[in-house]
Amino acid sequence: MAVTERHPPRGASAASTAPGRPRPDLDIRDVPDDAVKVSVPVSGDTPAGESTPLPLDDDLDDRKRLVLRAIVSEHVAHGEPVGSKRVVQVARLEVSAATVRNEMAALERLGYITQPHTSAGRVPTDKGYRRFVDELRADAAVAGPQRELVQELLGSATDMEDLLARTSSVLSQLTRLVSLVIAPAGETARLKLVELVGLTPGSALLLLVADTGRVEKRSIELPPQTTEAQLERVRGVLGEHVRGRRLGDVHAAIAAIADEAPADLRDVLRAVADATASGLADDTIHHVFVGGQASLAGDASFEREHLSRLLELLEERATLARLVADATADDEPTVRIGEENEVEDLRSASLVAQRYRLVTAGSLGVLGPTRMDYGSVLGTVRAVVEQLQESLDDLSS
Amino acid sequence: MAVTERHPPRGASAASTAPGRPRPDLDIRDVPDDAVKVSVPVSGDTPAGESTPLPLDDDLDDRKRLVLRAIVSEHVAHGEPVGSKRVVQVARLEVSAATVRNEMAALERLGYITQPHTSAGRVPTDKGYRRFVDELRADAAVAGPQRELVQELLGSATDMEDLLARTSSVLSQLTRLVSLVIAPAGETARLKLVELVGLTPGSALLLLVADTGRVEKRSIELPPQTTEAQLERVRGVLGEHVRGRRLGDVHAAIAAIADEAPADLRDVLRAVADATASGLADDTIHHVFVGGQASLAGDASFEREHLSRLLELLEERATLARLVADATADDEPTVRIGEENEVEDLRSASLVAQRYRLVTAGSLGVLGPTRMDYGSVLGTVRAVVEQLQESLDDLSS
DNA sequence: GTTGGCACCCTGGGCTCACGAGTGCCAGAC
DNA sequence: GTCTGGCACTCGTGAGCCCAGGGTGCCAAC
16 A cells, blocks of 8 residues: 555566566566665675675575565554564465464564564564665656656756755655755866955955866965065966866965965965865865755654764764765665664664766765665655756756 | 852852842842843834833742742753742742742742642743843853863854854854854945856856955856857956945946946846845845754753754754844843744744844854753853954954 | 464553642641 | 641652553464
């Protein structure tokens, strides 16, 4: 029922329905070839460690898989432990509950599900969710009208900041989870304009504009008695030697010319160099857009104290940026489930993220309870990334 | 005890201890002349409406006041309803609990306190808090070392954005509440630089730099086949006619010259004018810095759903800016307690805010449960404003 | 391998009960 | 008139108990 809603049988599916089993028009489909790339072993450094060996078709026969899927779907949909009877109903299995119970016992032995207490239904473990996700294919979950909405919202963005802010907002609204959008690092972007604006006798504002539209400003304390004429000359020097360089190289370039500059400009140039020492090359100041934090509070999965820590985490933009960037190693959506997250506070949360590319890659994703609807979330993330991509191309063309 | 901690008997106090009552070395002091200016009737538009009539010394005799103060302090400190015995202890009253009970009954009749249920202790009502705050004088609650810390943190800020971000962070850390810092509107700031940077053949970036250090950028879609030469001329026109104007006047100025400009520049100038149509004069895009949201989750006053709505509110920066700005009509700290807030979702929350001035005023404050330690929060807000003020002066001198 | 049946387990809700904190009020003392 | 001790009363809370319900594991039979 609810499952059906979430996985509308759109698109061809009855395809390769594997071994001959009494399997009716189940909404849960097999893994097609565009299956979601999973977060697993890009190299050996996946946090999860022990989980599923990559060749999926190992310990679970078809029926066990169906049972697992049913349990995950049901649990995600209703939040309660699901029992054998329910599984029979929802998976439309043509066996008895007793049989399913046996399967469930097996699944529990294998670590895919667990019971909160003897004689409650079963609940998926992180491993169970992982398996479910691995077998899932991302739905095109953003329905027509919604998709148009996304297109419209993102399409009318005026610059990149705006675009990313909108993306964050759209993402959190569609998924009702916390959205995270990390702006591209931009250190390879090229400098389009360098300006030095005198604000007061003792201070000036350094403006750096990159060809991506990124604007950086730095306050600069000028040496006493710097004259406007000197500033003008510095402007000239900067314009000549620094414009067109990569953001990542700006600091070195300025430092270099400072050393060779005439004595009376040296101090000013040094000050300028200092101001560009950090925040351009390194990715410490990634802009991060966070949206929909309120959704965390609404979710019962998180108890008070945990919630509080999650919110704190969301305020540490640097950590956040690293977190999401780390999770997105290639161009496929990635899922980090519960314990797979290194970060302590994300134990009972999951991250679904994907990279997008501009000159250099940014990434985006959503954060929510482990018990989330991975199918539709994956679809949404993917769709939003595509749309963002397009809008970005529009902006920079 | 706890009260003592929160109101250390620093500074002269034993002063005008009003009428002759057996009042020992209470930590709760009388209202001195630098008493906190309250949010009340700057004009007739205070949301609260019916609460305390201004001449404070009306319905409450001294002992009732003491009792009320004790109840508020105790309740704030421990979060539980406080009973007559407790009041006797904590207020060091030399009367019996029975007497206090009579006083409490009176206070309840007057609407200052209430009992959650028959035969629990009493809890302050909004009106009770209001009265308490009205009689309170702001403590210099930021202790020495902390104050230095604030000074250090704010002092090393490089520009205004940075400074305000730090202020927000400091404020939330000191109070353990949600901090809100609203940047000055800046529409009266004067334009120091106008730049038009061509990014791609079809688009450019308009940069506006104000003498406050504020930088605004706007993406501009250029008419097809705009040449660099044209851009250069537009730059000239802008530099000549717009520089030095107030931000609030920029749009009109550009629109005006667009009409008079040579035909081949008109479209470009129109585009530029469009881009400056909003966000400069109006205060819709106040920058708002929010910090310490996690503290909301930690507080038991808010139940789940309410919490969620509060978090949502915090994401609506525009509303937030209006909220805080509205609350700060003059240069004294203001307190909005519970129902005094127009905004529905703030029913059980309080706002403590104060204005600070630059060229034009910004404001800042904290948001937390109604049951907060107004004494120290007021002190902290005041101290932070002072410090911010100083740092701002440093920055712009 | 599957099934129905059955004993068993555990949570959650509802109920009762005793306790304790706190009150309101009264009669008497100052 | 004001304060006080005392007392009866009121509720909310927590413990203890029971029962129903949903779920399980296992077994014997198909």
